[in-house]
Amino acid sequence: MTSANPIPPPRPLRRAGALLIALAAGATLALSGCAVAEDGPVAAAAPTHLSGTVQLWHHYNGREAKVIASIVDDFEQRHPDVRVRVHAGQQDTKITQVVSSGGDVDVMLTNVNATLGTACKTMSDLAPYMRRDGVPDDAFQGIFAQATAFEGRRCSLPTTSDVYGLYYNTRLLAEAGYTTPPRTLRELEDMALKLTTYKSDGSIGTLGFNPLIGFQQNTSATLGGTAGVTWTKDGDSAVADSPQWAELIAWQHDFVRKIGYDKLKTFTAGLGDEWSANNPFQNGRVAMTLDGEWRVAFIEEQAPRLEYGTAPFPVLAGSGQEYGGGFVSAADIGVAKRSGNKEAAWALVKYMTTDTDAAVKLANGLKNIPTLKSAVASPALQASPQYRTFIEASAHPAGNTSPVTEIGSTLTATMDDFWTDYQRGSGGNLKRRLEKVDTDIDNALGLRRAK
Amino acid sequence: MxxxxxxxxxxxxxxxxxxxxxxxxxxxxxxxxxxxxxxxxxxxxxxxxxxxxxxxTKAFDTAPLGRWFANSLLYAGTSTLLMLVSSVPVAYVLAKVRFRFSGVAFFVVIVAMLLPPQVTQVPLYAVWAHFRVVGTFWPLILPHLFGSAFSIFLLRQFFLSIPKEYIDAARMDGNGEWGILLRIMVPMAKPGIAAASIFMFFQCWNDYYGPLLYTSENPDNWPIAYGLASFHGSHSTDWGVIMAVTTLATLPVVVVFFFAQRTFVQGITLTGVKG
Amino acid sequence: MPDANPIATVPRARAAAHHTPNTPEAHPKRAGRRRTLRSRLSIGSMVILPLIGLVAFFLYPLCANLYYSFTNYDLVGSPKWIGLRNYDYLFTQDPRVGGAARNTLWFVVILVPVRMASSLGIALLLTRRKRAAGFWRTLFYLPALVPPVASVVGFVFLFNPGTGPINTLLRKFGIDGPLWFNDPSLSKPSLLLLGVWMMGDVMVIFLAALLDVPKDQYEAAELDGASARQKFRFITLPNISPVLLFSAVTGVIAALQYFTEAAVASSVANGKTGIDAGPDRLLGYPNDSLLTYTQWMYVQGFNSFQLGYAAAMAVVLFVVAAAVIAVLLRRAGMFQQKGA
Incomplete structure (x- = not known):
């Protein structure tokens, strides 16, 4: 500081400052000594009687939360001395935040792709419990049998999976002369353009298919899953080396231009909420849409008279992606490391993931796809034709998912961010911009892995 | 012309x-x-x-509005009370008592008042997490028991305007520092204290960032500002209901303003124009 | 928790601006006598709580934050010392922090001056009002009272491109309304409209300062035949310049932490909620145009739990804010009597 400064650094302040920094360093070290302990030993035999409270955190809302509540009730009836406190409707990031900051979490139910990579270190290794209680690894079907482990630790088990496909309004398709859904992205585009109607002022009346990234379930993950794309190679980002990405993005960019970006944006902003009864597919404003299997249950409740069909999502022709499967994601459930009641917590996890009746009830209620093999085979699984599509897709070998990494949702979010920006602009430079996405993802991974 | x-x-x-x-x-x-x-x-x-x-009526049926209002009242009311307990005495000391470090002390108050709260956010969060109180109102309310820089500053400015003669007279009458503060200064600075209280109350009532960080995980502890921002989420196109909740969230502040308008304006005028 | 709440700046600005030039009573003549032990104890009891607060809630976290900024820390494990890695990522790698800083800068260089100019303009209009002065003042002040979250929710609805009343009105005049909060190039200007609407907090300060300008100065100038413009330039401005400076500084500090309005606008305009649409997916909508520096810090710190990185971002914010504060303290010479 110069002498012109009206505030010369007061001398006592400096001495006090030095003292404070020493104090702060001491306090910081003392406080950060509270790191989460490693897993303790697991009892040799499962306890015969369980009691106490279990705090369950999950991300379901409204109708879906009621389904979870009813499964929890069943569990409490089996273990009358266990009380499960349910914290419903929590976003995955919030659950991770709560468990990291020492909140009361015993059991957490989140999304594998977005959350497991960041949350796994806060969760107990379930492998010893599974060995002890005879839960085999291959009790679960599809790609999530192994995907719920991360870096060699079995931190969670899958509850149900989400399979993405095409929903189409049979009445609107019939009016346009179509009887079958599209099987390639080109067909999807052609049909969508024909199904789109415009009002007298030029704005969109009914939209065949909304190609905008960011619209409802249109993400790089779900669309990428229809084009056989590659996300990572040897733990590093590899999107620029995947020709499928370039082709998929170019196709989408072109599609958006054929209707008009601004028109689509205006139309989208005026639509009802995805999760409400005003969902644009349910009220006929969008003729075809990419959505998860749960939409069947929403339609059943909110728009029971809608005439619609479901099919695997069309694929990018020539990409190597086979028609019939698609992007799959899963919900997974695990025990928090800091849980003070691990045996009861594990019992709840075991019940929700490996009890056939519970898994069937969960699937019937959520209309998600069971991940437990015995539940898929169960005759009690109520499967309407529309829902059956997704069960078949889940078992299809072409099913795929985005990789679980330490940066969680940042992996796909980086791609989404690029894509939402790209779809707005005039295009071009795709290869270079995808290389930038690779760099960004690798840098984020690097920061997370820094030692 | x-x-x-x-x-x-x-x-x-x-x-x-x-x-x-x-x-x-x-x-x-x-x-x-x-x-x-x-x-x-x-x-x-x-x-x-x-x-x-x-x-x-739908707004009250679909959202725990009563609870949200009660939480806001708890958050804003308690914070205001605690702020008064901690900040009024120190403001008096800064304004009327001469001591060695008074310049430094006032400098620190100004800097603490002006620095964005985010610069201390990470360690504070770590401390609250260490004591396992994230999810409760403690991280939002408790700091006010240990002074609010802005309130201290505001109250000090008020105390400055009270003539020294009153203090001398009170000291002659055998009053200690607390006696002077409580019997002389506080009654004379009522408008200032009222203004500081109102500003603290409104600041907490309107706070979104604090609840987002600390109480959002527990819907039982949502204040109205956070509740309103989340409410649109579950009802995003039921605009009629959302606007009803928006109107309801604004109403208490406006009502308080109209009832306290005189104190409000008087307070501002006192701080500002006289000097 | 102090927030970017603009209302809070009302008394700040007023009080400081008017008091800074003279703080005579803070320093009465040297008291000749020694304080008794009892008096020392009472003074001690008056300052003990804030003193604890100063250490626990200000000095400690400031120092600890500096330490964390050199670590990889996720609250789950212990902080791992990684040297300047966080700063390296911040300045050379983070794909979103540059845009976030630019957005914050936009609010600093556009929002603050525009708010001040419009506040001054309306305050000038109001100084001429003799009748119903209170009514007009209240009318223009009221929007500043509306909780920021409520006003943002309201504005995003009003400006909804498809169904909002503003575009409906425009359509009646044959104008095709823009996308407002859904257009990356208009989202910040839309928030600017909101900021101007809520300018009451600054406006009342200016109004009081304007009314405080001695009348005789104007009268003398009128005798000399000064024009209205000259009177404003040579009398009004110099008289209110301390208020303008303080309001500019508090405005800039508030803009540096701009969070609530942008965050809520993004999530309401996006209209997207759902199972795994966490806040990190909602913030910044559309196309990161509303992602501010503090929001990105929040996402990195409390969604991704990279607390070491968030601490590094906080250090940079600290440096910038401290520079702005230093400008204020230098210019206003607030402590001249004390320091030297």
Missing amino acids: PTKRALSYVAEHALLLALAFVFLVPVVFVVLTSFMGGNQTLTGALWPNPFEWSNY
Whole structure:
């Protein structure tokens, strides 16, 4: 500081400052000594009687939360001395935040792709419990049998999976002369353009298919899953080396231009909420849409008279992606490391993931796809034709998912961010911009892995 | 030139009226929309047809509005009380008691008041997490027991304006520092204390960032500002109901303002114009 | 928790601006006598709570934050010392922090001056009002009272491109309204409209300062035949310049932490909620145009739990804010009597 400064650094302040920094360093070290302990030993035999409270955190809302509540009730009836406190409707990031900051979490139910990579270190290794209680690894079907482990630790088990496909309004398709859904992205585009109607002022009346990234379930993950794309190679980002990405993005960019970006944006902003009864597919404003299997249950409740069909999502022709499967994601459930009641917590996890009746009830209620093999085979699984599509897709070998990494949702979010920006602009430079996405993802991974 | 003056008078009034209209339009539309049915709000209609009072009852049915208001009251009220306990005495010391480090102390108050709270956010969060109180109101309320820089600053400015003679007289009468503060300063600085309280109360009432960080994981502890921001999430196109909740969230603040307007204005004038 | 709440700046600005030039009573003549033990104890009891607060809630976290900024820390494990890695990522790698800083800068260089100019303009109009002065003042002040979250929710609805009343009105005049909060190039200007609407907090300060300008100065200038413009330039401005400076500084500090309005606008305009649409997916909508520096810090710190990185971002914010504060303290010479 110069002498012109009206505030010369007061001398006592400096001495006090030095003292404070020493104090702060001491306090910081003392406080950060509270790191989460490693897993303790697991009892040799499962306890015969369980009691106490279990705090369950999950991300379901409204109708879906009621389904979870009813499964929890069943569990409490089996273990009358266990009380499960349910914290419903929590976003995955919030659950991770709560468990990291020492909140009361015993059991957490989140999304594998977005959350497991960041949350796994806060969760107990379930492998010893599974060995002890005879839960085999291959009790679960599809790609999530192994995907719920991360870096060699079995931190969670899958509850149900989400399979993405095409929903189409049979009445609107019939009016346009179509009887079958599209099987390639080109067909999807052609049909969508024909199904789109415009009002007298030029704005969109009914939209065949909304190609905008960011619209409802249109993400790089779900669309990428229809084009056989590659996300990572040897733990590093590899999107620029995947020709499928370039082709998929170019196709989408072109599609958006054929209707008009601004028109689509205006139309989208005026639509009802995805999760409400005003969902644009349910009220006929969008003729075809990419959505998860749960939409069947929403339609059943909110728009029971809608005439619609479901099919695997069309694929990018020539990409190597086979028609019939698609992007799959899963919900997974695990025990928090800091849980003070691990045996009861594990019992709840075991019940929700490996009890056939519970898994069937969960699937019937959520209309998600069971991940437990015995539940898929169960005759009690109520499967309407529309829902059956997704069960078949889940078992299809072409099913795929985005990789679980330490940066969680940042992996796909980086791609989404690029894509939402790209779809707005005039295009071009795709290869270079995808290389930038690779760099960004690798840098984020690097920061997370820094030692 | 009287005509020119009249002309500018008319022009100014016209401008003022136009501005007033522009400032009122948002309020009018929000309130009007709060009386529209769910489907009507999506048609771009400007006038409710028919008037739907049900949005307000629906608001109370679908959201725990009472709880949110109670939480806001708890957060803002307790914080204000704690702020008074901690900040009034120290403001008096800073204004009226001469001591070695008073310059440094005031400097620190100014800096603490002006620095964005985010610069201390990470370690504070770590501390609250260490004591396992994230999810409760403690991280939001407790710091006020240990002083609020802005309130200290404001109150000090008020105390400065009270003549020293009153203090000397009180000291002659055998009053200690606490006696002077409680018997002389506090009664004389009532408008200032009221203003500091109101500002603290409004700041907590309107706070979104604090609850987002600390209490959002526990819906039982949502104040109205956070609740309103989340409410649109589950009802994103039921604009009628959302606007009803928006109106309800604003109402208490406006009512408090109108009842306390004199204190408010008096407080501001006292701090500002005299000096 | 102090927030970017603009209302809070009302008394700040007023009080400081008017008091800074003279703080005579803070320093009465040297008291000749020694304080008794009892008096020392009472004074001690008056300052003990804030003193604890100063250490626990200000000095400690400031120092600890500096330490964390050199670590990889996720609250789950212990902080791992990684040297300047966080700063390296911040300045050379983070794909979103540059845009976030630019957005914050936009609010600093556009929002603050525009708010001040419009506040001054309306305050000038109001100084001429003799009749119903209170009514007009209240009318223009009221929007500043509306909780920021409520006003943002309201504005995003009003400006909804498809169904909002504003575009409906425009359509009646044959104008095709823009996308407002859904257009990356208009989302910040849309928030600017909101900021101007809520300018009451600054406006009342200016109004009081304007009314405080001695009348005789104007009268003397009128005798000299000064024009209205000259009177404003040579009398009004110099008289209110301390208020303008303080309001500019508090405005800039508030803009540096701009969070609530942008965050809520993004999530309401996006209209997207759902199972795995966490806040990191909602913030910044559309196309990161509303992602501010503090929001990105929040996402990195409390969604991704990279607390070490968030601490590094906080250090940079600290440096910038401290520089702005230093400008204020230098210019206003607030402590001249004390320091030297």
